[in-house]
Amino acid sequence: MIGLVHPEPTSVAALGAMALGFAAFLLGLGLARGRAGKPAPSEGGRRDGGSMAGVAVQSIGFAAVGIGPILTSLKPGSPFAIGEAAVVLGLMALTVALFFTASRAMGRNWAIVARTRGDHELVTWGPFAWVRNPIYTGLFAFMLAMALAFGHWRGLIIGVPLYWIGTWMRVTREEALLRAQFGEAYDAYAARVKRFVPGLV
Template sequence: MLALVHPEPTSIYAVVALFGSLFVWVAVLLIARSRRGPAGSEVTQGRDSSSMRGVAVQALGFLLVGFGPLRLVIGPPDALAIGETALVLGSIVGVIWLFFASSRAMGSNWAIVARTRDDHQLVTWGPFALVRNPIYVALFVWILVMALALGHWRALLLAVPLYWIGTWMRVSREEKLLRAQFGTAYDAYAARVKRFVPGLV
């Protein structure tokens, strides 16, 4: 197990970029949550709290990548450090943009736990016109960015399977609720748009 979390050398600049981005990530989450309206205003038609088990499995994947020792390379940045930091920053910008655009398209429909509302809309625009689960795609890229910035590549051997198991647990429940509410409209959307990769999966 120790070999699994043994870190590779990583630039301190990449680590700073990763942790600095967490503040932006939290701000985007708060904005997404504010679109749901004040507490108590939701009229929930269907809810599947068992999807929280999927959240827990996904979180375990993040924990495996996020925790462990670091082998920081400290000093003036060389070409490798600059490239690593640029890749981390570029990926983070993409992840945050995709989450922001997806949560904006969902509006009051966005939630952590799988559920539908009486006024729920079937969102098929924005990032959802390309894939049905863009937020899960963004979170997967986030795991890869964490592994790069922290030098925890070996942890991906367990973290990636755990993340996708948790994701499937959530997606299967969400699709069940959406089919129950939207019927053939959701079936037509699912036949047209892939879950995670446009035109493939």
């Protein structure tokens, strides 16, 4: 693994941008958890604990990119270092914006594990008007930001396939729950809105 993620030169500025973005993401995650709360047993709905296998595969993908030495040999004030930090900050801003707006739109519907509630709503507004899985798109931007900030581009060789395999594992289970609860309404939504990238896929 260490050989795979042999670092490319990066800068303290890029690492600082990554740390700032990560702190903002953790804040968004805390707010999402607070809004969601815990469903009461009487609320009904369904839960698919098997989606956590997808979370595990995604996490291994992130580890493939994140683990390894970091070589901060770029001069902090150089144009390349400044540009690198700006791209990292932009990618993390996209991650945070997608996560925050999506989890806010979902409200009590948001959860890490695939589930629906008895009072679950089919959320089609906010970023869900453009893509069905904005959080997964945002997390992919997170992975790219991490690879750039840490200088671990080689880790993407393993990280990207694992991330998308894990994402597919989660999406298929989540879609099955939504189809079971909303039927034709979800099918109509899925027919007009792509999963990850507007108008593409």
